[in-house]
Amino acid sequence: xxxxxxxxxxxxxxxxxxxxxxxxxxxxxxxxxxxxxxxxxxxxxxxxxxxxxxxxxxxxxxxxxxxxxxxxxxxxxxxxxxxxxxxxxxxxxxxxxxxxxxxxxxxxxxxxxxxxxxxxxxxxxxxxxxxxxxxxxxxxxxxxxxxxxxxxxxxxxxxxxxxxxxxxxxxxxxxxxxxxxxxxxxxxxxxxxxxxxxxxxxxxxxxxxxxxxxxxxxxxxxxxxxxxxxxxxxxxxxxxxxxxxxxxxxxxxxxxxxxxxxxxxxxxxxxxxxxxxxxxxxxxxxxxxxxxxxxxxxxxxxxxxxxxxxxxxxxxxxxxxxxxxxxxxxxxxxxxxxxxx
Amino acid sequence: xxxxxxxxxxxxxxxxxxxxxxxxxxxxxxxxxxxxxxxxxxxxxxxxxxxxxxxxxxxxxxxxxxxxxxxxxxxxxxxxxxxxxxxxxxxxxxxxxxxxxxxxxxxxxxxxxxxxxxxxxxxxxxxxxxxxxxxxxxxxxxxxxxxxxxxxxxxxxxxxxxxxxxxxxxxxxxxxxxxxxxxxxxxxxxxxxxxxxxxxxxxxxxxxxxxxxxxxxxxxxxxxxxxxxxxxxxxxxxxxxxxxxxxxxxxxxxxxxxxxxxxxxxxxxxxxxxxxxxxxxxxxxxxxxxxxxxxxxxxxxxxxxxxxxxxxxxxxxxxxxxxxxxxxxxxxxxxxxxxxxxxxxxxxxxxxxxxxxxxxxxxxxxxxxxxxxxxxxxxxxxxxxxxxxxxxxxxxx
Numbered sequence: 001x002x003x004x005x006x007x008x009x010x011x012x013x014x015x016x017x018x019x020x021x022x023x024x025x026x027x028x029x030x031x032x033x034x035x036x037x038x039x040x041x042x043x044x045x046x047x048x049x050x051x052x053x054x055x056x057x058x059x060x061x062x063x064x065x066x067x068x069x070x071x072x073x074x075x076x077x078x079x080x081x082x083x084x085x086x087x088x089x090x091x092x093x094x095x096x097x098x099x100x101x102x103x104x105x106x107x108x109x110x111x112x113x114x115x116x117x118x119x120x121x122x123x124x125x126x127x128x129x130x131x132x133x134x135x136x137x138x139x140x141x142x143x144x145x146x147x148x149x150x151x152x153x154x155x156x157x158x159x160x161x162x163x164x165x166x167x168x169x170x171x172x173x174x175x176x177x178x179x180x181x182x183x184x185x186x187x188x189x190x191x192x193x194x195x196x197x198x199x200x201x202x203x204x205x206x207x208x209x210x211x212x213x214x215x216x217x218x219x220x221x222x223x224x225x226x227x228x229x230x231x232x233x234x235x236x237x238x239x240x241x242x243x244x245x246x247x248x249x250x251x252x253x254x255x256x257x258x259x260x261x262x263x264x265x266x267x268x269x270x271x272x273x274x275x276x277x278x279x280x281x282x283x284x285x286x287x288x289x290x291x292x293x294x295x296x297x298x299x300x301x302x303x304x305x306x307x308x309x310x311x312x313x314x315x316x317x318x319x320x321x322x323x324x325x326x327x328x329x330x331x332x333x334x335x336x337x338x339x340x341x
Numbered sequence: 342x343x344x345x346x347x348x349x350x351x352x353x354x355x356x357x358x359x360x361x362x363x364x365x366x367x368x369x370x371x372x373x374x375x376x377x378x379x380x381x382x383x384x385x386x387x388x389x390x391x392x393x394x395x396x397x398x399x400x401x402x403x404x405x406x407x408x409x410x411x412x413x414x415x416x417x418x419x420x421x422x423x424x425x426x427x428x429x430x431x432x433x434x435x436x437x438x439x440x441x442x443x444x445x446x447x448x449x450x451x452x453x454x455x456x457x458x459x460x461x462x463x464x465x466x467x468x469x470x471x472x473x474x475x476x477x478x479x480x481x482x483x484x485x486x487x488x489x490x491x492x493x494x495x496x497x498x499x500x501x502x503x504x505x506x507x508x509x510x511x512x513x514x515x516x517x518x519x520x521x522x523x524x525x526x527x528x529x530x531x532x533x534x535x536x537x538x539x540x541x542x543x544x545x546x547x548x549x550x551x552x553x554x555x556x557x558x559x560x561x562x563x564x565x566x567x568x569x570x571x572x573x574x575x576x577x578x579x580x581x582x583x584x585x586x587x588x589x590x591x592x593x594x595x596x597x598x599x600x601x602x603x604x605x606x607x608x609x610x611x612x613x614x615x616x617x618x619x620x621x622x623x624x625x626x627x628x629x630x631x632x633x634x635x636x637x638x639x640x641x642x643x644x645x646x647x648x649x650x651x652x653x654x655x656x657x658x659x660x661x662x663x664x665x666x667x668x669x670x671x672x673x674x675x676x677x678x679x680x681x682x683x684x685x686x687x688x689x690x691x692x693x694x695x696x697x698x699x700x701x702x703x704x705x706x707x708x709x710x711x712x713x714x715x716x717x718x719x720x721x722x723x724x725x726x727x728x729x730x731x732x733x734x735x736x737x738x
Binding site: 085086089090093109113114115143144145146147152153157158160161162164165171172173174175176177181185188189190192232233 | 394395396408409410411412419420421492493496497513514592593594595597604682683685687691695696698699700701702704
C-alpha cells in the first residue's frame with residue numbers, strides 16, 4: 001500500500017511538472033520581470049564583452065541597453081546571456097533571452113526555417129580573411145591548401161565552403177567554438193587563416209600583441225547584414241525592438257545627440273522630426289506599448305547611432321573601423337531609417 | 342463424500358490487498374501502466390509544443406547538401422555531400438577514436454596494473470603517483486592540456502620536424518606518414534595473411550592436443566609469429582613487391598600526399614587512453630590481488646618461474662574479476678569521446694549533433710540520432726564483453 005501510494009504520488013508529480021508553451025506577451029513579461037534578458041556573444045572586443053570590472057560593453061551591448069532604457073527606464077536593467085554560435089538560437093527560442101543582439105547575419109533560412117524575426121540591420125558587414133603578414137599572401141585566391149580556422153554553426157562556414165569550391169581551391173577546416181579558441185589556434189600556427197565577418201576580424205586583431213603583423217585580405221566574399229532578432233509570433237515586442245533601433249539611426253540623421261536630447265525633450269522646437277522623436281509632438285510611444293519618453297530615454301542612455309559606433313568600434317578605438325557602408329544615406333552610406341511619424 | 346464448496350472464497354478486492362502474490366502482480370501492472378502513460382505524455386507534450394511553434398519532426402533534411410567541410414573524413418566527403426554522409430563521417434570518426442582508445446588504454450592499463458605490484462619501490466611509487474594524478478583530474482582538462490601541448494609546442498609545417506630522412510613529418514597540423522599504394526597483386530598478400538591466421542589458430546589447437554597426449558611442448562608463440570609475419574612477406578616478394586609509397590611533400594601551406602594523423606585525433610586518443618589506463622590499472626591490480634597468495638605458492642612449489650606463474654596461474658583467474666568493470670571503462674571511453682567538440686575533432690556530436698543541428702535548426706531529430714548511435718555503440722560493446730565474460734566465467738557444477 002505504501003509502495004503504491006509513493007508511486008501514485010510520484011507519477012502525479014511528474015505529470016504536473018511539465019513546461020508549457022511560451023507566452024506571447026514578451027513586452028509584458030519584461031516589464032513584470034523588471035529586467036531585459038539580452039542574448040549576446042561570449043566575448044568579441046568592441047561588439048560585446050565584459051570589461052575588467054565585469055560590466056558588459058560594446059556595440060551590440062549598447063543597443064540592448066537602449067532597448068532596456070526605452071522599455072524599463074534604466075539602461076542597467078539588463079541581464080546578459082552569453083552564447084556560442086551553436087546555442088544562440090535555441091537560447092532565444094526557448095525563452096532564455098528576450099532579444100538577440102549578437103552580430104548575427106540575417107538569412108532566409110534563419111528568418112523562416114528557424115522561426116525567428118529579424119528587426120533591421122545595425123551593421124552592414126562582409127566576410128573576410130585575416131592572415132599573418134609573414135605569409136606573404138596578398139589575395140584570398142592564393143590560399144589553396146591552407147588551414148582555415150572557422151567557427152561552427154555560422155554563415156561564415158557555409159560561405160567559406162562555397163568560396164573555395166567556386167574557385168577550385170581546397171582547404172583544411174579547423175573548427176572552433178568561440179572567438180577565443182580561434183585566436184589561440186591562429187596565433188599558435190594551427191591555422192594559416194582566420195575567417196569571420198570583417199568587423200570580427202578587426203576586433204580580434206585589436207586584441208593581439210602585435211596587431212600590425214596581421215592583415216585583412218582585400219576580398220570580402222559575402223554580404224553579412226548583422227541585426228537583432230526576436231522570436232516569431234510576438235508582433236508587439238518585435239515593433240518595440242525594431243523602432244528602438246530605427247529611432248537611434250533616425251536621431252543621428254536629425255542631429256539629436258546624447259548631449260542635446262534632454263534639451264529637445266523639454267519643449268517643442270522648429271524641426272518636426274526632432275519633435276516627434278523627442279516626444280513633444282504626437283504619442284508614438286503608445287503605438288508600441290510604451291510612453292512618450294521612450295526615445296528620449298534610449299538616446300540619453302547611449303546616444304545616437306553614430307555615437308554608439310564611435311564609442312565602441314569607431315576610428316578612435318582599437319578596432320579602428322571606418323563608417324563605410326554604415327554611414328547615413330546622406331553621407332555616402334546605406335543606413336536609411338524609416339521615419340518616426 | 343465431500344461436496345465442493347460453492348462459495349468462491351474472499352472477494353477480489355480483499356485478495357488484491359491481502360494476498361501477497363496477487364498484490365505484487367497488481368502493483369507491477371499498475372507501475373508499468375503509469376510508466377507508459379508518463380512516457381506517452383512526455384512524447385506527446387514534445388510533439389504538441391513543437392507543432393505550436395511550427396516545427397515538425399521529420400528527417401527529410403538528411404538528404405540536403407550539408408554545405409560545410411570536415412577536415413578528417415574516412416569516407417569520401419565534400420561540402421556538396423548530404424547531411425546523412427556527414428553523419429556517417431561523424432560515426433566513423435567516433436568509432437575510430439573509441440576503438441583506438443580502447444586498444445591503447447587496455448595495453449597501457451594492464452602494463453601499469455602489473456607494474457603497480459612490482460617489488461621495485463621506484464616503479465611502484467611512480468605508477469601510484471601517475472594513477473592518482475590522472476584519476477583525480479577531469480578528463481576534459483586532460484584533453485585540453487594534451488591538445489594545447491601538441492598545438493603550441495610542435496612547429497608549423499615550414500619548420501616541420503622530419504624523421505627518418507624526410508619520410509615522417511611532425512607538425513602542429515598533424516603527423517604525416519607515407520601512404521601505401523597497393524597494386525591489385527596485393528590481394529595475394531592479404532589472402533596469405535588470412536591463411537597464416539587460420540594456420541596459427543589450427544596449430545594452437547593441435548599443439549595443445551599434442552601436449553595433453555604426449556607432454557611435448559611446441560614453441561607455439563614463435564611459430565605463430567613466424568607464420569603471421571613470414572608467410573605474407575614471402576608472398577609479397579614472390580608477387581614482385583606490389584606496393585608503392587605516397588610520400589608527404591610540403592606544398593605551399595601544408596603537406597600534400599601521404600597519411601595524416603590530425604592533432605585533434607592524437608590529442609583525444611592520447612588523453613582518453615592515458616586517462617582510462619589509470620582506471621584500468623587499478624582494476625587489474627584489484628583483480629590480481631584478489632587471487633589468494635596460496636596460488637602463487639602452489640605455482641612456486643611446482644617449480645614454475647615468476648613470470649610463468651603470473652601468465653598461467655594468476656592472470657587467467659584474475660580475468661574473471663577484471664572483465665566486468667573493464668567493460669564499464671570501455672563504455673566510458675566511447676562516451677567520453679563526445680568531448681571531442683572541445684578541441685574541434687569532428688565526431689558524431691560535432692557533425693550531426695553540432696553543425697548540422699545548428700545550420701538546419703532540427704534539434705530534436707539530430708539529438709535523437711546522436712542518442713540512438715551512442716546507445717547502439719554502447720550496447721554492442723557491452724554485449725561483446727558479456728559474451729567474453731561468460732567464456733571466462735568459473736564453471737561450477
